[in-house]
Amino acid sequence: MEKETNAAVFASGGGSNFQALIDKKDEGKLHVNFAVLIGNNSKAKAFERARNHSIPTLHIAPGHFEDENEYTEKLLSELESRNIDLIVLAGYMKMIPRAMIQKYHNRIINIHPALLPSFGGVGMYGKRVHQAVLDYGAKVSGITVHFVDEEYDRGPIILQETAEVLDDDTAETLAERVLKIEHANYWRAVEAFAQGTIRVEGRKVIGKI
Numbered sequence: 001m002e003k004e005t006n007a008a009v010f011a012s013g014g015g016s017n018f019q020a021l022i023d024k025k026d027e028g029k030l031h032v033n034f035a036v037l038i039g040n041n042s043k044a045k046a047f048e049r050a051r052n053h054s055i056p057t058l059h060i061a062p063g064h065f066e067d068e069n070e071y072t073e074k075l076l077s078e079l080e081s082r083n084i085d086l087i088v089l090a091g092y093m094k095m096i097p098r099a100m101i102q103k104y105h106n107r108i109i110n111i112h113p114a115l116l117p118s119f120g121g122v123g124m125y126g127k128r129v130h131q132a133v134l135d136y137g138a139k140v141s142g143i144t145v146h147f148v149d150e151e152y153d154r155g156p157i158i159l160q161e162t163a164e165v166l167d168d169d170t171a172e173t174l175a176e177r178v179l180k181i182e183h184a185n186y187w188r189a190v191e192a193f194a195q196g197t198i199r200v201e202g203r204k205v206i207g208k209i
């Protein structure tokens, strides 16, 4: 049998996407080994979820280090020592160091709660994204799963799914609808990576999801 993909999950908050991935693994649909959960906030529920499933955790925050180099080196050495093949961002709200993006080129996956390239970029996370969608008057929103490159929310798109925007939506109700779509779909992109059924050609991700 081929070696299972070793994944590191990065999360800052509730980690409901992380939980959905764990559940898909438990259902036998997702074939990755969750080698470690890394987060900048050890009180985040994502840490509790990892512990509940005996997934090792690492609390690493940029503020713990003298400078960005030290922070980057710590992250890289932890990833290397665990033979990480894939990094899954699941509501991770800190910038990923450039050296890490370059080393794990097309091996870092992010989920964004809107249809990129709209409603993305610096400062666009969580509720702010949904509020921006509503303020603009967009009729559909959705999710984008993409590889991470040097620019925020710009890397090659692996999958997108749409969500209806209703006349009486608030950022909360839209977030809830979009989050369900995130949970139902993020694992598909992770599994496609793990199974090696997708490849990147320029900006395009080609293959079977």
Ligand code: GAR
Pocket (backbone or CB within 6 Å): 011, 012, 013, 014, 015, 016, 017, 018, 090, 091, 092, 111, 112, 113, 124, 125, 126, 129, 179, 182
């Ligand atoms: C998710 O909606 C995710 O798409 C979003 O944060 C939420 C995390 O929820 N990510 C971003 O906005 C990234 N720009 P979770 O912690 O419950 O998975």
